[in-house]
Amino acid sequence: MLSVTAWPEKLKLIYLLLAIAWRLHAQLPPDQDIRSILEERIDRLHQGVGMVVGIVDRSGRRFVSYGNFGADDARPVDEDTVFEIGSVTKVFTSTILADMVRRGEVALGDPVAKYLPPHVKMPQRGAKQIALLDLATHTSGLPRMPADFYGDYTLENLFQFLSQFQLPRNAGSKFEYSNLGAGLLGQALARRAGMDYEALVRARVTEPLGMANTGIALTPAMREHFAPGYDSTRDPAPNWDLPVFAGAGALRSSARDLLTFVAAHLGYVESPLAPAMQSMTKVRRKAGDGYEMALGWIVTNRHGRQIFWHDGSTFGYQAFAGYDAKAGVGVIALSNMDVDVSDIGMHLLDPSAQLETLRPLVADEEKPDPAFAASPEFSGLLERVRSGSISVRLADGRVIDAVLPDAVLPDTADLAAGVIAAQYHLADRVQAACRPIKPFYDAKAFLHQYLELKSLRLLRPATPEELAGEVALLSWHTGENLLKRPDPVRAGDDAAAANEWERVRRVNVEYLSKLPDFVADETAWRYRSSMTSRRWRLLDTIDLEIALRSHPGRGSPWTRRNIRLNGLPWNRPLPFVRWFTFGIELNAFDPECTTKIEFVERQEVSGKSLLVYRFSSPPGGCFLTWENGGNRYNPARTGRILVDAARGNIIRYEEEASGYPAKFGIDWSTMVENWGNVMIGESSWLAPVSAELIVRMSNGNLLRMSVEYKNHRHFEASTKITFGKER
Known part of the structure; x- marks a missing residue:
């Protein structure tokens, strides 16, 4: 039994415990x-x-x-x-x-x-x-x-x-x-x-x-x-x-x-x-x-x-x-x-654990900028003129695309593009007035817009610095830009390294030209994490077939079909998918690209001699454009290319992309793609066999996609159309 004299101490303890609990x-x-x-x-x-x-x-x-x-x-x-x-x-x-x-x-x-x-x-x-x-x-x-x-x-x-x-x-x-x-x-x-x-x-x-x-x-x-x-x-x-x-x-x-x-x-x-x-x-x-x-x-x-x-x-x-x-x-x-x-x-x-800073999933369209919505105007450097559209680069790095208006006469859009290309030059500072015709997401205005060009006005010719900057930013391919094409920019090194790179470039370009059309089974595992948890959580597994056409003419050389999400057929768009471009890294070998190549060293890996090259590509280079929330941007890239020294073929590609615009929604991304020997029919070919992509979103989330390619085989296609001679 507790004595009377002990009660005050007991009460103090009870009050202390109650205070802590409260x-x-x-x-x-x-x-x-x-x-x-x-x-x-x-x-x-x-x-x-x-x-x-x-x-x-x-x-x-x-x-x-x-x-x-x-x-x-x-x-x-x-x-x-x-x-x-x-x-x-x-x-x-x-x-x-x-x-x-x-x-x-x-x-x-x-x-x-x-x-x-x-x-x-x-x-x-x-x-x-x-x-x-x-x-x-x-x-x-x-x-x-x-x-x-x-x-x-x-x-x-x-x-x-x-x-x-x-x-x-x-x-x-x-x-x-x-x-x-x-x-x-x-x-x-x-x-x-x-x-x-x-x-x-x-x-x-x-x-x-x-x-x-x-x-x-x-x-x-x-x-x-x-x-x-x-x-x-x-x-x-x-x-x-x-x-x-x-x-x-x-x-x-x-x-x-x-x-x-x-x-x-x-x-x-x-x-x-x-x-x-x-x-x-x-x-x-x-x-x-x-x-x-x-x-x-x-x-x-x-x-x-x-x-x-x-x-x-x-x-x-x-x-x-x-x-x-x-x-x-x-x-x-x-x-x-x-x-x-x-x-x-x-x-x-734990109140010290911060809530995630999330980006709105969709734009807040309830309070758009009335001036922007009614008659958007932009001033910037004229970057591209294509058949049917123009591109203007704004001071903040965003590129605004506007389609050229349709008309009663056929090919009027092509004619308008030709007229613009004849009167304007690359990097001219212009004022473009547009009208919205369809929705697409513009992060600055928090509005979905799709623009048609109403008028174009020259503000002043490009300065030498602006022209040089645009030349460094753009890749040049036939038919891609009707503006005057400058002389190709090539990276220079010592003669021996340049000759070796030329051999590597020629081997890979020729190899790609001989690569047969084929189909492979593609499996992608998508994960999500955050900078706070650092633990990858599997979102889903995607299985499909990818068909690669080595000589596609116009359009994408790869198509994907028979998509299954977690084993079940899937016919709708997949969120947060950044499909690997399956060989687009060979664009680094294009002599007309602005990609800078530097020889780093020769390495011995598993008894094989490898040549290691470091590359850097400016924004708007020869690699594919990212899309996020309706915005498009082709970021600057740096990385390494590992080449089989004896054969000259690429066997590994490593890339880091950064410098995305502030409101693009992505901070940085990394990608690794590995090439290996696969059988296509009766012959052995080098082709991508695995890849991994990690993206850091601006809201702090990390997205990861690991991909394997298996069962490479010849691409076969058929049609039910019957062709015959005219009688």
Whole structure:
């Protein structure tokens, strides 16, 4: 029994604890501040359709929601709206693992092969087998997804892949995020329990916690509250149905249910899972700078806070769940649009974690500049005159294109272009008055415009400096510019290096001219990250056929067809796709380009002698133009070209592009393309075999696209048209 004299000290301790709890609680923003974040994302930035945030702490629970079910469904989302939660499912899978360990049904160190059919040969390197713990902490060495993955992928397909896969490293030695591993863990635990994965989740997690609106198959009640998903461009997105990998990302849930799950991990909900949940945080494996992996949870340590969290992404949804055990605070965030919400969750758990600076998805057309919309005028340097259009470079580096007006007479646009080219010269400063005729996005005016030239007026001839600048910026190809073509600009070096480069150039140009038309299978994996998280999250996998015509005449030499998104046929435009140009790097060998080439060194790699060249190309050079949000820009590029010294053929191309205009939406990009020997018919040819592109967006997001080309084969085409002679 506590003595009377001890009461004052006890009261001091109680008051101190209450003060600390109140201080921690006071750090959480009020509902209106959270609602303002959601309003900003949805109404101004258009980076959401419907969003719900839930918070639990020692004082209880609260929810903040904003937005609707969809573009054509005005029902407001709330804490009972059902969303796909993607990879947050992995925490449920690991919770089941921890519970089965506590019950003595499995052990963390058990080989996963113990719970698979006997005919499955699990990959192994060295003496260590892949254990259940390795799957739960993404340290198994298994890839993110199987290389042979497609839409109707079966469990037997997975077992066949595992039996043939070779581990790149010992199991347990290195973190590599793996949906395959998490899905396999779900399959192994379900087999051990003698039921399918969904039944296992229901028996071990959702029923004990009273989470009636959480599952894979939609119950009638869940279906009534299920919000449709939208991709990152606000187009309707297909639902995520991958039964083989259910343990990696198949669950759907509501904010109310998901917050109950987080509250249980904090100890606010009494359940038989409490000991298992507590044990999950005691397992740690290093995952990267500032990150660790517990069982299922990612662990971030910063500013004295230790946060357990996981996010999830599917075709049309984003989810976040996390908690700070020391502060006693848990947060969830759900959205039915594929735009990251983890920054919101992290910011609520740790105010020092900044919200992402996002760029509006679409232009704000409600308040356009009336003067610009009515009669846009531009002054700048005349850069190109083509058949049907002109281009004027403004002082800020943007290039404005305007089409030449149609008329009753045929070929009037061509005639107008000829008249302009006869009267004006390259880099003349001109005043162009236009009228808008169709929408296209102009970042400066925040307006969609498409311009037709009304009048053109010479302000003054070009200065020598302006002319030299335009010559350095432009590439010159026959028919591309009707303005007077200057003498080609060639980079000079010492005679030996120049002669060697001339040999390399000739070899590659001739090689490309002899390369046969062919088709290859192209697989692209698209990822997203940010400068704050630095963790790549797979967005989707795209499979298609690419046909390359070596002598296309007019038009693009490559065409893509039979596109499948995550194994399913796809006939609509794909957001955030920057397709590789499949050999466009050979433009560096064009003697009429302004690309500067410098010999760097000779390297020995795997017994092969390589010539290393450094190149630099000014804005508007011979490489393809980037497009983003309706804006077009051909940035400056620098990089390296690696050439087989003996044969003279290119085998690797590395590029960095920078200097994008301030409002273009892209800060920088990098690209690497590798060439290798492939069989086309009965002959061996050098062709691109893999590539990788990384783009840093102005909003801080990083986009990555990794591509492989396989199964090169002859291009074949046919027509149903019947041709005959005139009788």
